[in-house]
Amino acid sequence: MVGLLFCLALLPILAGCGDPDAEVVNVYSHRHYDTDEALFQQFTAESGIAVRVVSASADELIARLEREGEASPADLLITVDAGRLHRAKERGLLQAVRSETLAEAVPAHLRDPDDHWFGLTTRARILAYARDRVDPGELSSYEALTDPAWEDRILVRSSENIYNISMMASIVAAHGAEAAEEWARGMVANFARPPQGNDTDQIRDVAAGVGDVAIVNTYYVGRLLNHEDPESRELGRAVGIFFPNQDDRGTHVNVSGAGVTAHAPNVENAVRLLEFLVGVEAQTAFAEANFEYPVREGVEWASTLLEWGEYRPDPLPLSRLGELNNEAVQIFDRAGWR
Numbered sequence: 001m002v003g004l005l006f007c008l009a010l011l012p013i014l015a016g017c018g019d020p021d022a023e024v025v026n027v028y029s030h031r032h033y034d035t036d037e038a039l040f041q042q043f044t045a046e047s048g049i050a051v052r053v054v055s056a057s058a059d060e061l062i063a064r065l066e067r068e069g070e071a072s073p074a075d076l077l078i079t080v081d082a083g084r085l086h087r088a089k090e091r092g093l094l095q096a097v098r099s100e101t102l103a104e105a106v107p108a109h110l111r112d113p114d115d116h117w118f119g120l121t122t123r124a125r126i127l128a129y130a131r132d133r134v135d136p137g138e139l140s141s142y143e144a145l146t147d148p149a150w151e152d153r154i155l156v157r158s159s160e161n162i163y164n165i166s167m168m169a170s171i172v173a174a175h176g177a178e179a180a181e182e183w184a185r186g187m188v189a190n191f192a193r194p195p196q197g198n199d200t201d202q203i204r205d206v207a208a209g210v211g212d213v214a215i216v217n218t219y220y221v222g223r224l225l226n227h228e229d230p231e232s233r234e235l236g237r238a239v240g241i242f243f244p245n246q247d248d249r250g251t252h253v254n255v256s257g258a259g260v261t262a263h264a265p266n267v268e269n270a271v272r273l274l275e276f277l278v279g280v281e282a283q284t285a286f287a288e289a290n291f292e293y294p295v296r297e298g299v300e301w302a303s304t305l306l307e308w309g310e311y312r313p314d315p316l317p318l319s320r321l322g323e324l325n326n327e328a329v330q331i332f333d334r335a336g337w338r
C-alpha cells in the first residue's frame, strides 16, 4: 500500500513504480483536477489497480499516441469533444470495447456506435449575454443570431477550434451544408471583432462591452462563477446564460469522453476504470470538477448547473459531429469565419 501511494504521489511519472507484476492502468488525460486524483485513488482502493496519469493538452496526447504507436504504454485516452474523439478513432488510436455497464450508463447518442469512445460528461454551447444590455427575450436560437439586429455584437472564438467545428457540424446536420454556409456568413457579418481568444476571453469581452452575446461552453461560466478570485466571479455574474434552440432541436452539446487505446497493454484494467467513471458516485465528482453535466441519468448536478435549470439538449448522435468535421471546416473557410 505504501508503494502504491508513493506511485500515485509521483503522478504523472509512468515508469518504474514498484512491482512490475502489479496491476496498473495508464491514463493519458487532458484533465488536471485534484478531484480526479482522489477518484483514481478510490478506484485503486476498490480494485487494486494503480492508476498512472500523464496530463497534457488534448492535441498533444493524440500526437503522442501517434508517435508511440504500438509501443505506447497508454491504456485509456481521456479527452474532450466528440470531434476530437472521432479523429482519434479515425487515426486508429482507439479500440472497440464491449461492456454492458458502459452501454447502460452512457446514452447511445453520447458514445461511438462502434464502442471506440464513450462520453463521460456533457457540456452545452450556450449564449452568454450582457445582463445590462440584452433582454434574454431577444434571444432564441443560433440561427437567429444572423439577424441584422445583432450587427457588431456577436463574440466567438476562431473556427480552428474544435468546439466551433463541432457546433458547425451540428448546424450542417440540422440544415444541410448550403444553409450552414449562409448561417456562417450571417454570423461573420455580425461579429463584434475578428474571432480571437478562448471562451473565457469571449465572456471577458462581453463584460468589457466589446460585444453583447458570446458563444461559449457552459463550464467556462461555471468556472468563473465559482472562482476563488473575486474579479473572476464578477466577470461570471456579468453574463446571463441562455440555452438556444429550446423550441426546436435543442442546444448543441458535446462531451468529454474516453476510449481504450488501440495498443493498450492493460485493456481489462482500462475497461474497469471506464466503468468506474460512469458509476453514480464517480459521475458526480468527475462532472462537478469542471462544472459539467454527468452523462448518466439520475446523477446529482453541481449547484451552479442546478441554478441554471433543466434544458433541452440536441439529441443528435455525437458521432455525426466527427463525420461532418471536414465539411464544417470547409464551410468556415468559404464563409470567411477565420
Ligand SMILES: [Fe+2]
Residues within 6 Å of the ligand: 217
Ligand atoms: Fe474547454
